[in-house]
Structure formats: structure tokens, C-alpha cells
Amino acid sequence: MNILRLAPLVAIALAACQPAATSQETAPLAGAKIGGPFTLTDQDGKRVSDTEFAGRYRIMYFGYTFCPDVCPTDAAAIGKGLAMIEQDDPSLAKRIVPVFVSVDPSRDTPAVLKSFVANFHPRMVGLTGTQAEIDAVAKSWAVFAGKGDAQPGGGYLVNHSRTTYLMDPAGKPLALLPSDKGPQAVADEIRRWAK
Template sequence: MTLVRFALFGALALSACSPAPVAPARPPLEGARIGGPFTLTDQNGRSVSDRDFAGKYRIMYFGYTFCPDVCPTDVQAIGAALKSLERTDPAVAAKIVPIFVTVDPTRDTPAVLKAFVSAFHPRMVGLTGTVQQIEGVKKEFAVFSAKGDPSPGGGYLVNHSRQAYLMAPDGKPIALLPQEQGPQAVADEIKRWVS
């Protein structure tokens, strides 16, 4: 009888030490007022809207092609993460559209965007538009940018916020991607939320 009690007590003690099942985490940006309708011009000169991406997960990154360091590094991490997912989880990768939206529409014409985005991923979409259109989409996505002072040669930098949003197929925000941590961190975060 003592042996039975000891075995029962041991089983209860072990079950008490076992972690309880963890409920799936809620998306960190769930309910945030980020995103909205837009109509812009893609790298092929075609007019596209947010509705063209309905039903797909989207990575929304805002930057500019003349950026000397941050934008190319971030976009490279996003493109490399997608290429990695295409090898390891092709079904997940196929559900995602990477989108680069310029914050410098004066210089970032469709042709300039085409050369830029094609260097990072063959499915990456580059979007530009009028200054007013870009200001509107920046507002929808809570993105800051401001043109810096011109250099003696007439060039300029653009100060801008640095975030890559993972958006759901219905256009709602899910999470920020850690592109500053490199491709593997981006791929891991995508796999966490894209099913």
C-alpha cells in the first residue's frame, strides 16, 4: 500500500512540475491602427492598390534606393530570409509578398525601383507615387521621413523610421520583423505567424 501511495504521489508531483500548455501568442500588433488603402505605381509603371495584395501576407518596408547603408542592409535581410524560406518552407514563402515603398518619390522612379528591388528578391515589389500619395501611405503605416539638407553636389539623404511590418492577408498588422538582426531572425519571425 505504501508503494502505491508513493507511486501516486510521485506521479502527481511530476504532473505538477510539468509546464501547462501555452496558448498561442497573440500577434504583437493586433489591433494597432497600422495600414490602410493605397494606390501607388509599381516598378513596372503599373498602378497597383492594396487590393492587389489581398489574400497574401505582406512585408511592408519603407526606405529609399539612394540610402547609403540601412535600407540596402535591411532589404537584403528580408530578401535572404524569403530565399531561405523558399528552400525550407516553400508553402510559407509562397504566401508572402515583399513590398518596398519609397519615401523618396522624387528620385525613386519605377525604373530606379526596378533595378533596386530585383537585386534583392525576384518577387519583391517596389512602389512609388506622387509626393501626396507617398505622404498618404506613410501616414497609414505610421512611417516618418524627412528630406535632409542638400549636399554641395545637390544630393541629399532622407531620415526615416526603420520598420518592416508583417501584414496579414486581410491587410491588418501582425508583427514587426527584426530585419536588423539578419535573415534568420526574419525567417523565424515569419514562420511564427504565417501558417
């Protein structure tokens, strides 16, 4: 892998290691060139653009439904973290939408995504598209994804970056969410930056 492709991800990861926010503190990803417009297909087969999430905080996660370990674990942490916020601050929780973007569009059809995201949160949106659409979104979000070697039985794994972004209501990046640290860490980091 080209080391230059990893540089933005390393910078983002280092920016996430910050102490608790104060009212004057700038979000770690403020001003980062992450994200952008997209139009993809949701779990109901409907074409959805980024503008449909305007005015809400977005949790953006990139993975695939056939992932044997990391993606379901992270999706569960995101869903449970959001459920914790729903208990403590329902008005804030209503302004947050969790989004799971597939990096494996050849297998992740809308029907497959619908079943997958329903396991983690009732408002989680699953998005897929053509390979070209997914490649364009992955590039604008600094996400790496590539099909791995074939597995016995004809399946394959997808090598991909493990990044969970918290975006503000205008679609600008705020921070990385530590979905690898579990639901409490996700909820804490959302509360830190979402107002």
C-alpha cells in the first residue's frame, strides 16, 4: 500500500486523541477536507442524497455486511451508543442519524443492507450504489477499501479502513468516533461535540 494514501488517515487518527472539549475548543476535524455530496441507494431501494440529512448530525461508517467481525462490532457500538443518548438526551438523539455506507456494493444490495442495519438501530440508514459511486464516495471521505483474495467457498473479504466520522448538521467533519472502544465511548464523544 502506498504510504501517501495512509497519511491523511494517520493525521485524522492523531487528531482524535484530544482531551475533553471545552466551550471554546475547536473540534479535531474542523476544516478537514472530508466528506462531500453524494447520491446513493438506501436499504429501501430509494435514491438518497447527502442533502436529505441536512440539519442533522451524521455518524458516517464505511463497511460491509459480510464482514466477519469488525463491521458488526462497530455498528453495534454505534447503535448502542446512540441508544444511550436517546435515554439521556432524546432531543439531541433525534438530531443524529447513523449511516452505514457499504464498500462492497456487489453483494450489499438494498435488501441485504436492510436486514443488516435493522440489527443495530431502528434509524440506521444503509447506503449502497454502483462500484463507481462507492469509489467516489470513499475517495471524498478518505476511506480505503479493496477486495481481498477469494476464500474457500467462493466468498471474499474486503480490506477497508476502520473510520467512524461524526459530521455536523451542515455536513462538515467534527471528530472521529471511537466505535472500536464500545458504546459508552461512542456516546461520550458524540456528547462532547454535538450540541
